[in-house]
Amino acid sequence: MRALTWHGKHDVRVDSVPDPEILNPRDAIIRITSTAICGSDLHLYDGYIPSMKAGDILGHEFMGEVVETGSGSTLRKGQRVVVPFTISCGACFHCSKHQYSACDNGLPADNQDIAQAAYGQPMAGLFGYSHMTGGYAGGQAEYVRVPFSDVGPIVIPDGVEDDKVLFLSDILPTGWQAAEYAQIEPGDTVAVWGCGPVGLFAVQSAFLMGAERVIAIDHFPHRLDLARRFGAETINFEETKIYEALLEMTGGIGPDACIDAVGLEAHGFFADNVWDQIKVSTFTGTDRTHSIRQAILACRKGGRVSMPAVYGGFVDKFPLGAFMEKGLTLKTGQTHVQHYMPALLNAIMEGKIDTTFLISHRMPLEQAPEGYRMFHDKQNEVTKIVLKPGMDLPQAA
């Protein structure tokens, strides 16, 4: 089959590789029909994630048609499914509490060592995201092997097009969980840092959960426009002092809940990145914890901070004093995708959540390297690229 493979920094290629096979009873093989490039993939692209090997297949946001099933799978050939990015067994203590991203059994035993050393306990497996998260082949390919196919994938009713449901795999549940973790109460003002896919879905979710106002923060005009489309007020952090603006816009109180949807991934905070040019115009300079620190300082006393954003290791200058004195609550974590999928599929079908607005580009799998380059270089216009393995290559002009 053809698959997007990683070979090093800024070097991804579409290669011919062996087809995946059923290896365990609960496996299924999916023929991919749509697969998105995620902001997190750019981190692999930039070469910042350790434990990658040349030839690794990327991709963790995908869907397709079931073409083969193991004896323990509950799927049937021909069904269309969206697959969660987290690989969770459904049987361990954590899965039984619906804490799917904390699954004990998603990672192969050997791969658990690194996560255990880094975090104290191993986490669930992830598709296409380095060997620290299991070394599982991802879904930017024609086919993929899906473990635990009886508990992960959700079956999509006929007639619902891919583009509407694809984001059930990651960013929609992530934005939803972020809003849920903000424990929104009627009358609340919610501030959201970052208007990428996660932030934009958090904006929509916050309104659905009863927020009175949502204030969205970014510096890309097009992304701020999208937030405004869903009813958010916006702040451009390149032009405005965030803490001062948030206090003025909330009568001096601060937002009731703050959502950090930026994290390490967004602008990397790495030397060769756009972030470097931005940081001089903001008040906190070089620190990597910029958005989460702003969120803690701006949040009202007794308020809630929700952090879907991914942080890797240790952070510097975390305002623990402000956090304690103000009595804030912080909730975070990788998304328990399987837990949210059924209700969110219903919300999409009922037209309560708009998902397709996010897709700025659709292209064949063969053009994935070009897609990575565009997504990397033009974040304002390129909000989401969906690769379609079955799509024809555009005719040469």
Place this chain on the structure above:
Amino acid sequence: MGTGLTGTQEQDAPITTSKDSDRSDIAAAQLDAAKGDTLVGKTVTINRPRQDLYDYWRTLEQLPAFMENVERIEPLGGNRYRWTVKAPAGRTVEWVAAITEEKPGEAIGWTSEEDADVANSGRVEFRDAPGGRGTWVTATLLYDPPGGIVGKVIAKLFQREPAIQVRRDLRRFKQLMETGEVATGAWTQAQRAEEMN
């Protein structure tokens, strides 16, 4: 709450977590017919009843399904078993070990016979986890590393070091018992076969 072999009367932490340099001797004193001077031990919680887990383990022939470095275990009759275990550099080592303790639903102990190349003894214990959360499985192993310290370093390079192996084997046992399979990141049969070597 105590966790298996304990170090002293003053605390409940298991001897395998002790800072005491004599911890192997203390553990040996608590095992039947202990052999070996290097101690490793690990506990894992498995979301299954104690008796099921005991029954699987007591059928020693099945253990290679999750003990990646054990090629096979053959019953020789009379509670004696021949273990064939992968060693670094594509070699194997063999020994005969006898079951020394057998408490249905609770514990299994074994020890190698006198002339074994790798003297070792061990015990696996099954206890109800608190709060009805399944079973605590504790494996304790005493062994003499082949070729002393140098052998141990080489074994570690090849991931055959018992401390690493026990930890990973217990995780695989948990996967097999909870999910019915052992997780793999491979995507073809050929890749998985390679991983197992």
